[in-house]
Amino acid sequence: MSSEKEDAAAPRRRLSCTKYFDALWFCYSPVHQLQQYYRLGALDNCGGKFAALYDCLSLKTKRASEIEEILETREKAVPHIWSFRSPNEAKSHWQELFGHLDEEE
Numbered sequence: 001m002s003s004e005k006e007d008a009a010a011p012r013r014r015l016s017c018t019k020y021f022d023a024l025w026f027c028y029s030p031v032h033q034l035q036q037y038y039r040l041g042a043l044d045n046c047g048g049k050f051a052a053l054y055d056c057l058s059l060k061t062k063r064a065s066e067i068e069e070i071l072e073t074r075e076k077a078v079p080h081i082w083s084f085r086s087p088n089e090a091k092s093h094w095q096e097l098f099g100h101l102d103e104e105e
Helices: 002-009 018-027 030-040 047-059 064-077 087-101
Strands: none
Touching: 018 030, 018 047
């Protein structure tokens, strides 16, 4: 019974596809297409943006518990931007990269 209370107390994520729709809409805009043509020499086909919107809309058809599970799995699959080190590991890595600066010439 306590687990039911914890589940009810845990905030549910609200899945919104608005940002994906906006990104796709902007992708097809002349501003974005000309910018891509100027920078890369080719127009953007917006396939990645369409795939993200399609994925979001397909998630909307699933139950809330399935959505939570899928989103948690995706978050765990993405590697963290920083690598965490213990103080000893950080010291040895620092010495490896910048230890030559301490040496006198």
